[in-house]
Amino acid sequence: MSERKAVLVLLEQLEELAPMGYTVGLHIRFATPLVYRSSYPEAWVEVYNSHSYYLRDPLVFWGVGVEGTTRWSSIPLPDPFGVMKKAAAHGLKFGAVSSYGPITSRSIVGISRSDREFSDEELDQLKELTIRLHIEAKPPSELTRAQIEALQCLANGDRHTAAAAKLGISESALKARLQSARIRLEARTTSEAIRKAREYRLL
DSSP states (O other), X not given: OOXXXXXXXHHHHHHHHOTTOEEEEEEEETTEEEEEEEOSOHHHHHHHHHTTGGGTOHHHHHHHHOOEEEEGGGOOOOOTXXXXXXXXXXXXXXXXXXXXXXXXXXXXXXXXXXXXXXXXHHHHHHHHHHHHHHHHTOOOSOOOHHHHHHHHHHHTTOOHHHHHHHHTSOHHHHHHHHHHHHHHHTOSSHHHHHHHHHHTTOO
């Protein structure tokens, strides 16, 4: 099973656990997640994003500062902007959050329901799913020197012909290097591969 397929399967399991939806931020680096998914109600997502509540969300602060799994109601952090109260008004009355991984590449997963607190067993399931999502979505740790050189040329603005000449290889060999880099980075285009390589600090 491919990494991408495995992540989708885990997200399906997460959806079964969370009647009011979930939010997933995997491998958060420099405040940006490598993978982000949310199945919370659209109206709440729109309010949350338009007000940049991720900068004020006590769940995010907890997840960045603590590695573990807990119910929202157990988090002692202040909520001066009333993010949790506003979430409850959209049906997200009860929830849990799980945080896993090093602070330099932290994954945070939140789930919600409207009728009751999550049980201890459900918290254990959330913890397990968070760990598995973190592992399955792990970014590549390296590219070959040839792949990096090819991507760097295009990142610097060179066209294929110029990049191939600069590297002393044929244009078809350059395209082969770019294709292998796209596969390694799970990118659909070379531009996406360059963006991901920069995010992973491989360029």
